[in-house]
Amino acid sequence: MSEHADCIFCKILEGSIPSRKAYEDEDVIAFHDIRPAAPIHLLIVPRAHIPMLQDATAEHERLLGKMLLLAPKLAKEQGAGNGFRVVINNGPDGGQEVYHLHVHVLAGPRPWKGMAV
Ligand code: 5GP
Ligand code: ZN
Secondary structure, eight states: OOOOTTOHHHHHHHTSSOOOEEEEOSSEEEEEOSSOSSSEEEEEEESSOOOSGGGOOGGGHHHHHHHHHHHHHHHHHTTOOSOEEEEOOOTGGGTOOSSSOOEEEEESSSOOSOSOO
């Protein structure tokens, strides 16, 4: 397990903070963002506590590919019929709030709530 004290997403992964899950397997989970910026707003989160994309290494290549390939699959499952947006915020200037790598998947009919993510 990848329990990092004070990491909200590790707590969601271990189950001590509830979430509305959309998918899970041995490598990743996906759940609905608590403050959705679009009608469909999922977060795809690796079980491994990788803080940012710049902390990922060659050993994470397969994991990162898996996260990206899940995006269209989960968007479709959630009802996205007309495209979707994928966002990874990195560091302060990237607008990152939670320092456990995650992929935002945003979809649904526009207008959305702006560029919150
Ligand atoms: P970041 O800005 O780090 O890319 O995005 C973090 C995202 O996590 C935000 O969109 C925020 O709404 C979401 N978030 C923060 N805390 C929680 C939580 O406890 N549960 C869920 N489901 N989402 C959260
Ligand atoms: Zn974490």
